[in-house]
Amino acid sequence: MALHIVASCTSCWACLPLCPHEAISVARPHFQIDSARCTECAGDYADPQCASICPIEGAIVDSTGQALNPPGSLTGLSPVNHPNSPFQSLT
Amino acid sequence: MxxxxxxxxxxxxxxxxxxxxxxxxxxxxxxxxxxxxxxxxxxxxxxxxxxxxxxxxxxxxxxxxxxxxxxxxxxxxxxxxxxxxxxxxxxxxxxxxxxxxxxxxxxxxxxxxxxxxxxxxxxxxxxxxxxxxxxxxxxxxxxxxxxxxxxxxxxxxxxxxxxxxxxxxxxxxxxxxxxxxxxxxxxxxxxxxxxxxxxxxxxxxxxxxxxxxxxxxxxxxxxxxxxxxxxxxxxxxxxxxxxxxxxxxxxxxxxxxxxxxxxxxxxxxxxxxxxxxxxxxxxxxxxxxxxxxxxxxxxxxxxxQAALEKRTTVRQTIERRMALQSQFLDKVAKKPIPLPVRRPRTIAPQTLRMAVGSADGRTIDAHFGHLREFLIYDVSSDGVHLVERRRTDRYCSGPTTCGDAAPALSDTIRALDDCAVLLCSRIGFEPWRPLEEAGIQPNSEHANETIDAALAAVYREWRDSGRLDVEDTALSRSSA
The missing domain is CATH 3.20.20.70 (Aldolase class I)
Structure with missing residues (x-):
């Protein structure tokens, strides 16, 4: 059970200091989560901390590849309604 | 302020x-x-x-x-x-x-x-x-x-x-x-x-x-x-x-x-x-x-350490100059420069509105191509009146101009459309014509003169040649 960071991450640093198990590290091209350390914050917090502050929809996924913050959930911008949306690439 | x-x-x-x-x-x-x-x-x-x-x-x-x-x-x-x-x-x-x-x-x-x-x-x-x-x-x-x-x-x-x-x-x-x-x-x-x-x-x-x-x-x-x-x-x-x-x-x-x-x-x-x-x-x-x-x-x-000393010296010089300017303003000008609020873009009769490119705020010292901000003046028989400071660009104006060092000319023209004259120290050949066609007369003859002297000279020129009475020019326009 571990979360993953995918290519849409902008390396904004918000998640890194919040991780209770120091599972997140600076890497290129984007930050990484160490699967061996990540517990999805079970037992520590009600919600996974990285996904609770991440500003980019789709940038953090679970082990099945499901986005914790699906398109439209953070910006209110639906990729369907806004073909110019930069978030469209995440669908 | x-x-x-x-x-x-x-x-x-x-x-x-x-x-x-x-x-x-x-x-x-x-x-x-x-x-x-x-x-x-x-x-x-x-x-x-x-x-x-x-x-x-x-x-x-x-x-x-x-x-x-x-x-x-x-x-x-x-x-x-x-x-x-x-x-x-x-x-x-x-x-x-x-x-x-x-x-x-x-x-x-x-x-x-x-x-x-x-x-x-x-x-x-x-x-x-x-x-x-x-x-x-x-x-x-x-x-x-x-x-x-x-x-x-x-x-x-x-x-x-x-x-x-x-x-x-x-x-x-x-x-x-x-x-x-x-x-x-x-x-x-x-x-x-x-x-x-x-x-x-x-x-x-x-x-x-x-x-x-x-x-x-x-x-x-x-x-x-x-x-x-x-x-x-x-x-x-x-x-x-x-x-x-x-x-x-x-x-x-x-x-x-x-x-x-x-x-x-x-x-x-x-x-x-x-x-x-x-x-x-x-x-x-x-x-x-x-x-x-x-x-x-x-x-x-x-x-x-050397940089710190240099900055300290420069700051003392600037502070002295600022103090002198304040004294000057208190004594002579009696008004803050520039005025604090944006004024309506309407122009009184017999008044010439001019845009001035100035980096130091006192002289005509700025090259048109480098300007993102103009001082807007109304000059009439009552004297020189600073209307406002006006930005001509606030952000990138799109992919067509992206990469240009200077703000797009069309934005500048739109921002200055109520001005009849544009004073700056230098201006290239390219922007000259579009400005002129938009009714904004570029003028670099007064480079490095004080703003007040230059404005007064241009005003006299316009007044003496009877152009202040001409209805159909930029100066009588009042745009929203």
């Missing part, structure tokens, strides 16, 4: 801060260190993915720095630009959402560049818990962006905040943010820190409500209130940009500013804001960031 008589506290000297003093912004440079990438809230006018080196607006940045790099950059800029007075952290996220990075940078600078004024610009969410730390690092200037004091309005501006380990949405999120901002403002004022409040004017959402915001922040002792126009273009990829939210017109801004000027109380209005990038370098309205990218900074040999 006049300064308050309030004594400087905690290292805060508005006289040196280009954002806090109308006069200082003509003499002193500032540097924004992009050391704070993380943010703890989302605003509908911000896109956390955005970076464009050709665009100038808050939150946009080309290179995020770690504290070591940020310190190195500040010392390099401080050695190359001896009139540097202020180092601020404004993003690209929120400074106080990155406390370790922020304070590590300030700790170094407090030792190696103790003369530099440090400041931060924050959304206020983490402010109350960081106030004492800010004071400890002798941060005498703090800007809080306050767009509302009503959570129902806040819910339309902020989709979420990160608070106590949860993502909070909607009205509740706005309620917490507002409470934190207000508490932070009170705590800062209590400790003698000068607080500038930035409010983004969002037509249809907080326009009427900002009067209430103004009343509240004034009552709590904010030093300055800065009304900023919303920037919302589809190409920025922000919620407001993509959903067609209107930007305010010049007229909407002006009406708002006029309503706030001259009220009771001590809070001043700021009217020279340039809505800088989070990594801007140089004078306000100028960005020399490209000269100080990290790869360039890494090759610079910096003697920070």
């Amino acid at each position: 006049e300064l308050l008589s309030q004594p400087p506290v905690n290292g805060s000297s508005p006289a040196l801060h280009p954002c806090y003093s109308e006069q200082a912004h003509r003499h002193f440079a500032r540097l924004h260190l992009a050391v704070a990438p993380a943010c703890n809230i989302q605003c509908h006018y911000c896109n956390r993915k955005y970076d464009c080196s050709n665009e100038s607006r808050p939150g946009v940045v080309s290179e995020v720095l770690n504290p070591e790099q940020a310190t190195m950059k500040a010392l390099a800029v401080g050695a190359a630009i001896p009139h540097l007075a202020v180092v601020g952290v404004a993003g690209p996220g929120d400074p106080l959402a990155n406390p370790e990075r922020l304070f590590a940078t300030f700790r170094e600078l407090a030792v190696k560049a103790p003369d530099l004024t440090l400041c931060v610009s924050t959304n206020g969410l983490a402010l109350p818990e960081q106030v004492d730390e800010l004071v400890k690092y002798r941060i005498g200037h703090v800007t809080i962006t306050i767009n509302c004091v009503d959570p129902d309005i806040g819910a339309k501006i902020y989709p979420w905040i990160f608070w106590n380990h949860r993502r909070i949405r909607g009205r509740k999120a706005a309620e917490i943010l507002i409470a934190q901002q207000q508490k932070g403002l009170e705590m800062l004022v209590e400790r003698g820190v000068l607080v500038k409040v930035n409010s983004v004017l969002i037509p249809g959402i907080n326009d009427e409500h900002l009067h209430e915001v103004h009343r509240v922040v004034k009552a709590k002792g904010a030093f300055l209130h800065n009304l900023m126009p919303l920037i919302a273009r589809p190409e920025h990829g922000t919620y407001f940009g993509l959903t067609g939210q209107a930007e305010p017109t010049e007229e909407q801004l002006r009406v708002m500013q006029e309503a706030w000027v001259g009220g009771e109380g001590e809070t001043q209005m700021m009217n020279h804001c340039q809505q800088c990038r989070a990594d801007a370098v140089g004078m306000l309205g100028q960005d020399r960031g490209a000269e100080f990218t990290m790869d360039k900074v890494a090759t610079m040999q910096v003697d920070w």
Whole structure:
């Protein structure tokens, strides 16, 4: 059970200091989560901390590849309604 | 803008801060260190993915720095630009959402560049818990962006905040943010820190409500209130940009500013804001960031002690000059330069309206191609009257002009369409004709003369040749 960071991450640093198990590290091209350390914050917090502050929809996924913050959930911008949306690439 | 008589506290000297003093912004440079990438809230006018080196607006940045790099950059800029007075952290996220990075940078600078004024610009969410730390690092200037004091309005501006380990949405999120901002403002004022409040004017959402915001922040002792126009273009990829939210017109801004000027109380209005990038370098309205990218900074040999001495000498000279100017203005001119509010773009009869390109504010010393800001004057038989300072670009005007150093000519022409003459020290062949065709006569004959003398000469020329009576020219136009 571990979360993953995918290519849409902008390396904004918000998640890194919040991780209770120091599972997140600076890497290129984007930050990484160490699967061996990540517990999805079970037992520590009600919600996974990285996904609770991440500003980019789709940038953090679970082990099945499901986005914790699906398109439209953070910006209110639906990729369907806004073909110019930069978030469209995440669908 | 006049300064308050309030004594400087905690290292805060508005006289040196280009954002806090109308006069200082003509003499002193500032540097924004992009050391704070993380943010703890989302605003509908911000896109956390955005970076464009050709665009100038808050939150946009080309290179995020770690504290070591940020310190190195500040010392390099401080050695190359001896009139540097202020180092601020404004993003690209929120400074106080990155406390370790922020304070590590300030700790170094407090030792190696103790003369530099440090400041931060924050959304206020983490402010109350960081106030004492800010004071400890002798941060005498703090800007809080306050767009509302009503959570129902806040819910339309902020989709979420990160608070106590949860993502909070909607009205509740706005309620917490507002409470934190207000508490932070009170705590800062209590400790003698000068607080500038930035409010983004969002037509249809907080326009009427900002009067209430103004009343509240004034009552709590904010030093300055800065009304900023919303920037919302589809190409920025922000919620407001993509959903067609209107930007305010010049007229909407002006009406708002006029309503706030001259009220009771001590809070001043700021009217020279340039809505800088989070990594801007140089004078306000100028960005020399490209000269100080990290790869360039890494090759610079910096003697920070020598730089500190040089800055101290330069500052003393500038302060002497500013004092002389103040005396001169008190004695002779009796009016502040420039006037604090935007005036309607209507022109009195027998009056010649002219745009002046001037970097020093006294002489015609600026090259047209480098200008982003003009001084607008009305000249009539009553004399020379400064109408306003007018920006001709606020942001990148789109892909067709992206990459150009100068603002698009069409934007400049639109911004100056009520002026009959444009005075500058030099102007290229290319812009000359389109300006002339738009009814704006370019004139570089008065290069390096004082503005007043040049304006008077051009006015006489127009008057004596009978052109002031001609109806169908730019000078008799009154545009909205």
